[in-house]
Amino acid sequence: xxxxxxxxxxxxxxxxxxxxxxxxxxxxxxxxxxxxxxxxxxxxxxxxxxxxxxxxxxxxxxxxxxxxxxxxxxxxxxxxxxxxxxxxxxxxxxxxxxxxxxxxxxxxxxxxxxxxxxxxxxxxxxxxxxxxxxxxxxx
Amino acid sequence: xxxxxxxxxxxxxxxxxxxxxxxxxxxxxxxxxxxxxxxxxxxxxxxxxxxxxxxxxxxxxxxxxxxxxxxxxxxxxxxxxxxxxxxxxxxxxxxxxxxxxxxxxxxxxxxxxxxxxxxxxxxxxxxxxxxxxxxxxxxxxxxxxxxx
Numbered sequence: 001x002x003x004x005x006x007x008x009x010x011x012x013x014x015x016x017x018x019x020x021x022x023x024x025x026x027x028x029x030x031x032x033x034x035x036x037x038x039x040x041x042x043x044x045x046x047x048x049x050x051x052x053x054x055x056x057x058x059x060x061x062x063x064x065x066x067x068x069x070x071x072x073x074x075x076x077x078x079x080x081x082x083x084x085x086x087x088x089x090x091x092x093x094x095x096x097x098x099x100x101x102x103x104x105x106x107x108x109x110x111x112x113x114x115x116x117x118x119x120x121x122x123x124x125x126x127x128x129x130x131x132x133x134x135x136x137x138x139x
Numbered sequence: 140x141x142x143x144x145x146x147x148x149x150x151x152x153x154x155x156x157x158x159x160x161x162x163x164x165x166x167x168x169x170x171x172x173x174x175x176x177x178x179x180x181x182x183x184x185x186x187x188x189x190x191x192x193x194x195x196x197x198x199x200x201x202x203x204x205x206x207x208x209x210x211x212x213x214x215x216x217x218x219x220x221x222x223x224x225x226x227x228x229x230x231x232x233x234x235x236x237x238x239x240x241x242x243x244x245x246x247x248x249x250x251x252x253x254x255x256x257x258x259x260x261x262x263x264x265x266x267x268x269x270x271x272x273x274x275x276x277x278x279x280x281x282x283x284x285x286x287x
Contacts, residue, residue: 111173126238
């Protein structure tokens with residue numbers, strides 16, 4: 001984002017609609033609401049990334065007696081995934097936020113890669129927990 | 140688990156065109172369909188707020204899955220005054236739900252996004268009953284394990 005991009009006034013993109021005060025007000029309220037929605041979503045991503053990191057780190061306590069140093073692989077992976085999720089979600093929040101507040105447009109979400117990564121990470125953590133339970137059953 | 144949708148209402152965004160020389164037309168960056176294709180390849184962009192809400196719902200499911208996994212492991216990792224076999228059974232139920240929930244959440248997210256793009260009714264949340272029953276079963280097992 002350059003300074004020139006940021007200088008675009010808030011409000012509807014269409015000048016005719018921007019000139020109409022009632023439409024401009026309604027659109028500004030809409031965009032403010034959308035801004036909150038974008039923010040809530042970014043916060044939800046952060047919470048999820050934090051929970052994932054916490055889960056990964058807590059798993060060391062349980063897995064270390066069973067597998068030794070290899071138990072650190074899981075938290076390392078969750079920290080990397082959480083960081084990736086956090087950074088990607090933040091970048092997307094920036095883009096969406098800028099587009100809604102400065103250019104007066106709704107922007108579509110980028111892709112389904114982030115949800116896929118998040119679901120994959122948590123499923124992996126769950127499978128590790130399943131392995132732990134199986135190890136308890138066997139031993 | 141069948142979800143019938145009127146196909147005629149939901150067309151693909153762009154058709155693959157074959158050029159005169161018989162080769163496939165390469166899509167430009169703008170035309171490239173986002174992943175997953177069966178979601179983003181159909182319909183038109185919905186109101187971004189709906190997409191965002193769908194995404195938050197997915198994330199809430201992911202966190203729920205993390206909670207289920209943590210609860211299942213905690214039942215075994217902590218020294219609790221619960222009958223061992225019942226506590227293990229509850230742990231297995233919780234961890235199973237914790238493994239299935241993110242998968243169900245992802246499928247639910249994708250189907251909802253697809254329905255939003257096609258302006259169709261939203262699919263029913265199937266994972267509700269799975270996780271609900273799982274937590275109920277685990278709760279009963281723990282309760283019985285505590286009391287006997």
